[in-house]
Amino acid sequence: MMKNTMLEMSRYAALARQAVAEGIVLLKNEAVLPLVSGGRAALFGYAQFHYYQSGTGSGGLVNTAHVPNLPEVLGGPDGYQLDAEVQTRYAAWLAEHPYEMGTGWAQEPWFQPEMPLDEDFVRAAAQRAETAFIVIGRTAGEDQDNSNTPGSFLLTEGEENMLALVCRHFKKSVVLLNVGNIIDMQWVMRYNPGAVAYIWQGGQEGCRGVLDVLNGTVNPCGKLPDTIACTPADYPAADHYGADDRNIYAEDIYVGYRYFETFAPEKVLYPFGFGLSYTKFEVRLLSADETADGITAFAPSKIPAAAPARKLCSSTAPRRRGGWENRPKCCAPLQKPEHWPMGRARL
Numbered sequence: 567m568m569k570n571t572m573l574e575m576s577r578y579a580a581l582a583r584q585a586v587a588e589g590i591v592l593l594k595n596e597a598v599l600p601l602v603s604g605g606r607a608a609l610f611g612y613a614q615f616h617y618y619q620s621g622t623g624s625g626g627l628v629n630t631a632h633v634p635n636l637p638e639v640l641g642g643p644d645g646y647q648l649d650a651e652v653q654t655r656y657a658a659w660l661a662e663h664p665y666e667m668g669t670g671w672a673q674e675p676w677f678q679p680e681m682p683l684d685e686d687f688v689r690a691a692a693q694r695a696e697t698a699f700i701v702i703g704r705t706a707g708e709d710q711d712n713s714n715t716p717g718s719f720l721l722t723e724g725e726e727n728m729l730a731l732v733c734r735h736f737k738k739s740v741v742l743l744n745v746g747n748i749i750d751m752q753w754v755m756r757y758n759p760g761a762v763a764y765i766w767q768g769g770q771e772g773c774r775g776v777l778d779v780l781n782g783t784v785n786p787c788g789k790l791p792d793t794i795a796c797t798p799a800d801y802p803a804a805d806h807y808g809a810d811d812r813n814i815y816a817e818d819i820y821v822g823y824r825y826f827e828t829f830a831p832e833k834v835l836y837p838f839g840f841g842l843s844y845t846k847f848e849v850r851l852l853s854a855d856e857t858a859d860g861i862t863a864f865a866p867s868k869i870p871a872a873a874p875a876r877k878l879c880s881s882t883a884p885r886r887r888g889g890w891e892n893r894p895k896c897c898a899p900l901q902k903p904e905h906w907p908m909g910r911a912r913l
Contacts, residue, residue, distance in 0.1 A: 579771055586768035586775025587784035592842040598738045598760035600782030606695040608649040610732055612678045613703025613744045616665050618767045621746050622707030623672035630770040639773040649695045672709045677717040680724030688731040698736040706746030714798045720750050733757040748792050751835055789841040793823050800833040
């Protein structure tokens with residue numbers, strides 16, 4: 567017989583916030599992050615006001631007391647002084663362009679149209695604030711899938727314009743990708759933002775977890791779960807995906823990183839398992855022993871920087887020859903240890 571138990575929701579919320587922060591994947595950081603709380607910043611992008619906590623359908627039918635959005639959290643006491651004129655302009659535009667829900671079960675649009683920005687407005691905002699946060703959002707869910715089109719895997723014209731103007735005028739620009747899966751990333755080279763991070767869809771504590779990474783309370787240690795290719799055409803499934811009647815798995819067993827490691831390493835923009843940190847790790851291989859069961863390697867790691875951190879430890883090993891498969895590398899088991907203090911070594 568089960569007893570009535572009152573859950574301590576604050577504990578669950580704290581754990582969820584930690585999971586969000588540690589799961590953020592930092593793809594680029596040119597001495598922009600972390601940003602000390604209290605500074606002046608401008609926040610761009612429709613998704614800042616409608617943070618995608620989850621996808622649509624059953625996954626979105628979760629009862630929560632309150633899901634704070636990014637202006638509420640980033641503009642809070644532990645955040646930044648958000649530019650009031652930018653927020654006012656967005657508020658006026660949102661009043662005339664409310665969130666599009668779509669029609670029918672799980673039929674929300676994959677994206678929301680961006681507010682048009684002009685050069686003078688962005689230039690003036692950059693004179694008032696040194697840093698710009700740019701939020702790009704995508705939902706996800708059942709009864710639909712991504713497509714190689716603007717507003718899904720590709721950026722829309724409005725998103726491209728926003729990135730071009732903001733990255734051109736602001737001294738520091740940080741792009742936050744509030745998405746459920748990877749998207750095309752060719753725009754990073756076009757607009758050269760100072761920092762780029764996949765913040766994913768983090769539930770009701772998502773925005774708080776994002777702030778923890780932005781201000782340096784938490785050191786990001788997320789790693790890419792997929793390979794990001796240079797262009798959509800570089801994926802082996804590109805020519806066979808999305809048919810109404812059937813799909814052809816032309817890549818055979820070479821799915822994901824196995825294909826790129828074996829046949830097309832030059833077509834990788836960000837590899838599987840990639841993710842930056844605010845600190846550096848020293849990893850040194852001491853020995854490696856091969857047995858009938860596999861290879862055991864001993865490699866102590868050390869954090870020389872002045873901040874505690876976590877690192878997802880992984881390795882790839884040459885695949886043994888002689889079998890019917892012949893890929894050059896195979897991902898070994900992963901391990902995520904506890905937080906390491908500075909200067910501490912760990913096997």
